Every structure is written in C-alpha cells, then in structure tokens.
Amino acid sequence: MRLFEETVDSQTLFEGRIIKVKLDLARLENGKTAGREVVEHPGGVAVLAMEEDGTVYTVKQFRYPFAQVVEELPAGKLDGPEDHEKAARRELSEEVGVEADELHYLGCLLASPGFCTEVLHMYFARGLRHGACHPDEDEFLSVERIPFDTLYQRVMAGEITDAKTVAITLKVKEIIRREAGESA
Numbered sequence: 001m002r003l004f005e006e007t008v009d010s011q012t013l014f015e016g017r018i019i020k021v022k023l024d025l026a027r028l029e030n031g032k033t034a035g036r037e038v039v040e041h042p043g044g045v046a047v048l049a050m051e052e053d054g055t056v057y058t059v060k061q062f063r064y065p066f067a068q069v070v071e072e073l074p075a076g077k078l079d080g081p082e083d084h085e086k087a088a089r090r091e092l093s094e095e096v097g098v099e100a101d102e103l104h105y106l107g108c109l110l111a112s113p114g115f116c117t118e119v120l121h122m123y124f125a126r127g128l129r130h131g132a133c134h135p136d137e138d139e140f141l142s143v144e145r146i147p148f149d150t151l152y153q154r155v156m157a158g159e160i161t162d163a164k165t166v167a168i169t170l171k172v173k174e175i176i177r178r179e180a181g182e183s184a
Contacts, residue, residue, distance in 0.1 A: 047074050049098055105126075
C-alpha cells in the first residue's frame with residue numbers, strides 16, 4: 001500500500017493573523033477524491049524551565065476557545081520562518097523572565113495531524129538566570145513556580161490537560177529518572 005494522497009485542488013477559505021484555512025481536494029490511493037480541511041499554522045515552541053531546587057514554571061492564562069483558564073508551560077508560536085530554539089528562548093524570557101544556559105531539544109509534537117499543520121517544538125531548560133517578564137501586548141498571564149513532582153502528579157491525575165505540557169512533563173520525568181540511574 002502506498003499511503004499517499006495527492007492534492008488536486010486547493011481553495012483558501014480564510015486567512016488570519018495566525019492561521020490559514022483551506023479546503024483541498026485530494027486524490028486517494030484508490031483513484032477517488034475526497035475533501036480535506038486543512039488549518040495551516042506556523043508552529044510553536046514550549047519550554048519546561050527547571051530551577052536548581054527542582055521547581056518549574058507554569059503559566060495560567062485565559063484560553064478563549066475553551067472559555068477557561070488553562071495552566072501550561074511557557075509557550076508561543078513561531079514568528080514566520082523563525083528558528084525554534086530562538087523562539088523558545090524568546091518565549092521563556094517574555095513569559096517567565098528567565099534565560100537558560102542549557103536548552104535541550106526534546107523533539108517535536110504534531111498537535112492535531114488530522115487537520116492542522118502545527119508542529120510544536122519541545123525544550124527542557126536548566127541553568128536559569130532571572131530577569132523581568134515582558135509578555136506580548138495582548139497576553140495576560142499568571143506565572144506559577146511549583147515543584148516538578150507536583151506538575152508530574154497533576155499531569156498524571158488529569159488536572160493539567162494541555163497536550164504540550166503533558167508531553168514535555170513525561171519526557172522530562174524520563175530524563176530525570178535516567179539521570180538518577182533508575183531502571184524502567
């Protein structure tokens with residue numbers, strides 16, 4: 001099986017500041033066609049920043065699509081073709097007011113590959129130096145500092161449901177386990 005779909009037509013339905021919405025017509029493996037709704041997104045970054053004492057930073061902000069406050073790791077979208085490491089450093093500085101001596105890339109996450117092109121790049125930051133937060137003009141958030149184990153427990157209990165926060169927390173838990181020499 002080839003597992004490929006070929007775009008035969010594409011129509012832009014909406015183009016905003018962050019996303020573009022398209023309706024494509026794709027030729028399937030069996031020769032038939034099907035409609036595909038695609039949201040194009042520039043991608044983003046998220047960072048778990050850990051202090052020497054094992055505490056980490058989360059941010060709480062009102063997320064309009066869900067009409068509620070969501071707790072998550074510092075994160076943001078890429079500005080055009082921006083390098084994701086540069087974006088991670090920028091978001092960490094803007095949202096938490098820290099710079100990292102060590103920034104470890106943890107890979108990427110396809111946010112919702114059934115319809116969206118968003119790729120989220122994940123980072124683990126250590127060796128933190130403190131400065132002042134300077135969020136974007138339209139960004140209102142509350143910065144929290146909590147023990148990493150508390151974050152992990154809240155992720156495992158389903159209290160924190162933001163996908164990038166869940167994924168990075170689980171990856172960092174494994175890194176910490178390996179550094180401690182624990183077996184699986």
